[in-house]
Amino acid sequence: MLEAFVIATILCGFFGIVFKKNLVMKIISMDVMSTGVIAYYVLIASREGLKTPILTEALDNAAGIAYADPVPQAVILTAIVIGFSIQALMLVGIMKLARDNPILEANEIERENTP
Amino acid sequence: MSRLTIGWVALPLFAGFAVYLIPRLARPLALAAALASAVYATLLFLREVPLSLGLLDRFGVTLLLDPLSGFFIFTNALVTAAVILYCWDTGKSAFFYTQLTILHGSVNAAFACADFMSLYVALEVISIAAFLLVAYPRSDCSIWVGLRYLFVSNTAMLFYLMGAVLVYQANHSFAYVGLSRAPLEAIALIFLGLLVKGGVFVAGLWLPLTHSESESPVSALLSGVVVKAGIYPLMRCALLLPEIDPMVRVFGVGTALLGVAYAVFEKDTKRLLAFSTISQLGFVLAAPEVGGFYALTHGMVKSSLFLLAGNLPSRSFKELQQVPIRRSLWIALAIASFSISGFPLLSGFGAKVLTMKSLLPWQVVGMNLAAVGTAIAFAKFIFLPHRQFPPDSQSQPLKPGFWAAMLVLLGGLVLANAVYYEAYTVENVVKPLLIIGIAWIAHKLIFRQANVKLPRTAEKFEHLIGGMSLMLILVFWMVFAWVAN
Numbered sequence: 001m002l003e004a005f006v007i008a009t010i011l012c013g014f015f016g017i018v019f020k021k022n023l024v025m026k027i028i029s030m031d032v033m034s035t036g037v038i039a040y041y042v043l044i045a046s047r048e049g050l051k052t053p054i055l056t057e058a059l060d061n062a063a064g065i066a067y068a069d070p071v072p073q074a075v076i077l078t079a080i081v082i083g084f085s086i087q088a089l090m091l092v093g094i095m096k097l098a099r100d101n102p103i104l105e106a107n108e109i110e111r112e113n114t115p
Numbered sequence: 116m117s118r119l120t121i122g123w124v125a126l127p128l129f130a131g132f133a134v135y136l137i138p139r140l141a142r143p144l145a146l147a148a149a150l151a152s153a154v155y156a157t158l159l160f161l162r163e164v165p166l167s168l169g170l171l172d173r174f175g176v177t178l179l180l181d182p183l184s185g186f187f188i189f190t191n192a193l194v195t196a197a198v199i200l201y202c203w204d205t206g207k208s209a210f211f212y213t214q215l216t217i218l219h220g221s222v223n224a225a226f227a228c229a230d231f232m233s234l235y236v237a238l239e240v241i242s243i244a245a246f247l248l249v250a251y252p253r254s255d256c257s258i259w260v261g262l263r264y265l266f267v268s269n270t271a272m273l274f275y276l277m278g279a280v281l282v283y284q285a286n287h288s289f290a291y292v293g294l295s296r297a298p299l300e301a302i303a304l305i306f307l308g309l310l311v312k313g314g315v316f317v318a319g320l321w322l323p324l325t326h327s328e329s330e331s332p333v334s335a336l337l338s339g340v341v342v343k344a345g346i347y348p349l350m351r352c353a354l355l356l357p358e359i360d361p362m363v364r365v366f367g368v369g370t371a372l373l374g375v376a377y378a379v380f381e382k383d384t385k386r387l388l389a390f391s392t393i394s395q396l397g398f399v400l401a402a403p404e405v406g407g408f409y410a411l412t413h414g415m416v417k418s419s420l421f422l423l424a425g426n427l428p429s430r431s432f433k434e435l436q437q438v439p440i441r442r443s444l445w446i447a448l449a450i451a452s453f454s455i456s457g458f459p460l461l462s463g464f465g466a467k468v469l470t471m472k473s474l475l476p477w478q479v480v481g482m483n484l485a486a487v488g489t490a491i492a493f494a495k496f497i498f499l500p501h502r503q504f505p506p507d508s509q510s511q512p513l514k515p516g517f518w519a520a521m522l523v524l525l526g527g528l529v530l531a532n533a534v535y536y537e538a539y540t541v542e543n544v545v546k547p548l549l550i551i552g553i554a555w556i557a558h559k560l561i562f563r564q565a566n567v568k569l570p571r572t573a574e575k576f577e578h579l580i581g582g583m584s585l586m587l588i589l590v591f592w593m594v595f596a597w598v599a600n
Contacts, residue, residue, distance in 0.1 A: 010273075010277070014270070014580075014584070017266075017270060017580050018577060018580050018581055018584075023262075026266070030266070030269065030270065030273075033270070033273055034273055037273050037276050037277055040277060040280060041276075041280050044280050044283070044284050047284070071174045071283070071287075072280055072283060075232050075283075075289075078232075078236060079235065079276060082236070082239045082240075083269075085243065086239070086242070086243060086265060086269050089243065089246065089247075089265065090262060090265055090266070093250065093258050093261065093262045093265075094262070096253070096255070096258050097255060097258055097259065097262075100255055106576060106577070107577075109259055110259070110263075110575065110576055112255075113255055113256040113259040113260070114256075114259075114324065114328075115256075115328070
């Protein structure tokens with residue numbers, strides 16, 4: 001059930017990239033899509049347990065507790081940072097483009113800038 | 116050796132930041148990083164056993180280095196060094212060299228790693244550095260071309276990430292070998308990401324515009340090595356997992372034919388080169404076990420061709436045919452064109468013979484067709500009019516940096532013959548001559564006059580993203596139909 005919602009989020013984002021005309025909207029759609037992917041990692045990390053993977057008590061007590069898998073969470077942190085920096089970079093690019101094309105329609109910009 | 120490896124992976128990244136802090140040392144530092152890679156690749160060739168490193172536990176970073184990665188690393192080193200030499204006296208800022216060095220380092224990392232997560236990080240750093248290089252002139256056009264590249268590659272990498280987590284779920288590790296136990300969706304999603312990133316088949320149609328509208332040194336870098344960062348993992352997977360091999364080979368033939376079909380009708384020099392890159396990547400993929408050598412020769416030849424095309428007086432073949440070009444330029448152009456057509460004495464010949472020998476029977480017709488197409492496309496360069504310019508003529512002389520870059524790349528083409536000197540048998544020599552002969556006749560009779568303009572609709576931004584979804588369906592179908600059995 002949760003998986004279906006996550007996949008739906010990813011697809012919503014993807015279709016947003018295809019169908020939205022405005023460049024800023026396209027970037028927001030891409031953000032939605034990457035949010036979906038991040039949620040998917042978190043979902044898979046919690047397949048075997050929901051507890052925060054931090055050992056607080058002695059190690060021998062910890063054996064029975066169902067911890068969430070820390071690896072996908074650690075890894076997706078890298079992906080979040082990369083996704084964030086790419087989005088920041090794209091928004092800077094779009095600010096530059098907006099000086100000559102204030103409406104930021106992808107089709108218009110493409111027609112003007114492709115030889 | 117393992118310490119050396121870690122030092123080598125980290126060096127270009129440190130050098131990149133040092134370049135920005137000490138702008139005066141920008142060019143020597145960048146060049147030193149490239150040379151270090153060349154030395155390291157040579158060490159890899161001399162080593163018999165593949166080097167495999169695992170940092171942390173089974174879920175950590177894994178590196179795998181053997182002669183195959185050595186070929187790719189050497190390509191990267193040569194092309195980067197040539198581009199730095201070319202840019203030596205063009206007044207590029209330290210920022211440009213920073214990005215160049217970081218791009219070099221991340222491409223190296225992509226060639227060294229053997230797990231999907233490190234590959235993801237390397238590919239994303241490549242996207243960012245390549246975007247900054249493409250957008251370096253800061254014009255609206257260059258920013259749009261860069262943005263488009265970043266958009267397409269980032270969307271593809273999101274699909275790739277989904278595939279990577281499915282591999283992890285099945286194996287509790289991100290290593291390439293885990294792909295065989297992963298669910299089939301994982302293979303399809305990861306393939307989509309890599310195919311888009313590597314510019315393969317329909318998913319690679321973002322490539323012509325990006326590579327042709329960038330500045331010449333940047334396009335040389337993009338075509339010479341950056342696309343290979345997407346190709347290399349595909350080859351690596353095909354070698355590790357025999358069930359994926361036929362898929363990679365099919366994409367190889369498809370790409371070779373698609374690229375060449377566009378290239379023979381192209382009227383613009385840089386776009387022709389970009390389409391030819393697509394088709395040459397097909398040659399690399401068509402025979403994964405020997406693709407390393409092909410990738411090396413293609414890297415050298417394509418970057419030299421892009422640098423040469425940047426120095427031609429015009430980009431349109433129609434205009435170039437009216438005004439003769441400088442003879443020295445034409446000689447370099449002809450050497451590179453002959454090598455890519457597979458003419459003996461140049462290493463493109465050895466690479467082509469080796470690839471053709473490793474093909475499966477069903478691939479042979481398609482790849483020979485693609486070889487003829489390549490020769491037709493490059494006949495356009497070989498038959499350009501040329502003449503000797505008097506030394507006191509008005510036109511700008513070519514810069515020494517340009518000739519240094521040509522010396523590295525074209526000299527490399529001649530020297531690399533030594534890698535596969537067994538290719539020189541009568542039978543092997545006659546066949547490429549025959550192919551080139553047929554191609555030149557076809558060029559004279561048909562393609563010279565042909566006035567076909569292929570539509571560019573498939574290259575529009577929205578169609579590229581839409582094409583990605585179609586590609587996803589195709590890859591899913593292929594995986595379920597072939598790998599499942």
